[in-house]
Amino acid sequence: MKVTVLLFAQLAELFPSSTLEIEVTSLQEIIENLESKNPDFIGQQYSVAINEEIVQNEIALKDGDIVALLPPFAGG
Amino acid sequence: MKVTVLLFAQLAELFPSSTLEIEVTSLQEIIENLESKNPDFIGQQYSVAINEEIVQNEIALKDGDIVALLPPFAGG
Amino acid sequence: MKKPKKVFVEGPISPDFISRSIAQHSTKTGIGAHQIFLGQVRADILDGHQVKAIEYSAYETMAENIFHDIREATFAQFDLSCMHIYHSLGEVKAGEICLFVFVSSKHREACYKAIHELVEAIKAKVPIFGKEIFEDGAHIWKVNT
């Protein structure tokens, strides 16, 4: 299925674009995809939001999901 | 000895002047003096400051002391 | 030691005054957090009368000394960069501001606690009196809770 991956802040700096459309079957696959594109992605800290909700565990993706990788928050 | 008595707020309203110079030997005597001048003074709530320091117990007065009778505070 | 500063101001504290006070901190680039407390006069209904203003008075010399002591104790207890306290004397109408307490620090934790303790200390310890004046001209004397 196709999902949209959004990268923010220091994660966005690691790739040519902060928005990726990719064909994957799981969150794990997204991460492996990004790690293979840029090894500097390995070991980065981030939380994951699917359709703007933070998810704590691996959950099943659906076609059209928006997966955001969010580095540590720094508001205020 | 002679002391200056300062009255504030609702206590000042009970007397013609908010500043009194009186001859007394004790704090108790000041209070009796005021109660005799205006019985409405009886039962009023206040704390006592001698020379700008709050005192909790009867303390000896000295000539020239400034005795302030302070109704409940209402700052802020 | 900080030099003694005058706390009392005549009449209400204006939003402009607060704005200028905030702006003066922009050169203090070690500050990360400001906390401001404002006391505003309420149009309370008491015994069927509506408060239109509070007329503040104080035992001024003693009050300024106690403000000074409160300030020093707060600086000793918390890691603050700045502290400002202003309180009105005279008439402050309902909706206007009578108390402005402003603390600044590098990190926010010190600010939360400092502002809380400052405001409580001011309300409890400073000989300030408030005459609540009703629409019909009658008045009662305010008591802090």
Added chain:
Amino acid sequence: MKKPKKVFVEGPISPDFISRSIAQHSTKTGIGAHQIFLGQVRADILDGHQVKAIEYSAYETMAENIFHDIREATFAQFDLSCMHIYHSLGEVKAGEICLFVFVSSKHREACYKAIHELVEAIKAKVPIFGKEIFEDGAHIWKVNT
């Protein structure tokens, strides 16, 4: 329910903006206490470099939703009359204000706790990112503590 309000503003939050926000509360004569928290950008020295500004970015749609949730939870928990939250996006220089949180209530106790919880929730839960830009043009990414 309060209507959703926009939190993000472009660039720093000016003292004038804060002043106008305070002034708008003078007609709300049931309010007795205001509490304001301001976040100010610090000129920290990190690895020998001095921060001259923070450039804020956010996952904006998600962030606005979370601000809304935080606002609703705070209104449910505390007896507040008003609540306003503003956060900068884009560049905010050292000494300028990037966060403005403003709560008002009849009595002061609700304000102390509400402002504390609001600021902590904003720092912990909202997807906002800060690029700390040094005098020499290098940068690092800020992490909240």
